[in-house]
Amino acid sequence: MIEQKTAREPGLRLRRLRRTQPLRRMVQEARLHVEELVYPVFVVPGQGQRQPIDSMPGISRFSADTLLEEAAAAREVGIPALILFGLPSHKDEMGTQAYDSEGVTQQAILALKQAFPDLLVMADVCLCEYTSHGHCGVVVDGEVDNDRSLKLLAATALSLAQAGADVVAPSAMMDGQVAAIREHLDGAGLNSTPVMAYAAKYSSSFYGPFREAADSAPGFGDRRSYQMDPANAREALREVELDAAEGADILMVKPALPYLDIISRVRAAFPHPLAAYNVSGEYSMLQAAIQRGWLEERRAIMETLTAIKRAGADIILTYHAREVARWLKEG
Ligand code: PBG
Secondary structure (H helix, E strand, C coil): CHHHHHHCCCCCCHHHHHCCHHHHHHCCCCCCCHHHEEEEEEECCCCCCEEECCCCCCCEEECHHHHHHHHHHHHHCCCCEEEEEECCCCCECCCHHHHCCCCHHHHHHHHHHHHCCCCEEEEEECCCCCECCCCCCEEECCEEEHHHHHHHHHHHHHHHHHHCCCEEEECCCCCCHHHHHHHHHHHCCCCCCCEEEEEEEECCHHHHHHHHHCCCCCCCCCCCCCCECCCCCHHHHHHHHHHHHCCCCEEEEECCHHHHHHHHHHHHHCCCCEEEEECHHHHHHHHHHHHCCCCCHHHHHHHHHHHHHHHCCCEEEECCHHHHHHHHHHC
16 A cells, blocks of 8 residues: 555655755646747727726737837747737628728737737637627627638638738637638638637636627627537537648637646647637636735746646747746746
8 A cells, every 4th residue: 555655765755856946846747938928919099008908907908009019028028929809990790890901900910020020920810809799700690600700700810811910810619710711821822821720719707808808798699609618528629620620730728727628638639739728817817816915926827827738738828928928037
């Protein structure tokens, strides 16, 4: 029995490797690196904007000019990538601003790439921020129509890639969206633009603060007819398999913390680079407790992100990116 053995010398004593900091560091299995962080940002039209988001302390919406300052600060601490979410000046049924070459997101991408050519600029591809009804696709007779949405999503991805996005990231959970986007990009000669697919995206309450930030809450109903049921794990593997078969270059699981089992299962089953999105509600939950002094900021955030890494994520999208990058730099 293990108990008897640990009592004897030279028995099994796992505490030996925990005695000193250098030993602990040497045997540490999962470690965060700044190179794997993606910082999500919200962009609004206009100039000089820095609109704090109530439910996400520390996070603001930026106009293209102030976004350059935020990007410079992110670069300063070594963050390699941003992912952009745009809030258009005008929304309509078909989300036309999503695929307008003069749209708020396209303009922000242009400005970012001009100022920081080697910054990785990723663009979320969805319609919910751009449609008047707030759904991620086209609504026909009160339902989100899959195949009509594909054309608009493909047009959105192309327009974002043409503006200079280095990676496009479809998040609408329409069947066939990765293939539709890949085909459309290739047809326009953009066969080198990778697709990072939100492959297993759950219908989660943890998107609440994002919907305030991006003004993208559905005007009627919810997203359960296209986003996944939180109770399903095997189905996630089917979703991921489909996106992989359609040519996704990077796979994503979202949210991260309540779905560590999904990250771990996808990691085991697919060789692709795997991203995990530490979403708005995960951020707000920690910030709320930190602000009240109930959790220690640095330890709570690092423990959370390390858990996501340990589960198998290669890339982490997180609103904590700036602090984490700073801590990693300090060592
Ligand atoms: C767009 C999209 C959402 C998020 C990322 N892309 C919102 C949603 O699906 O409702 C959520 C990100 C977050 O909560 O931080 N569809």
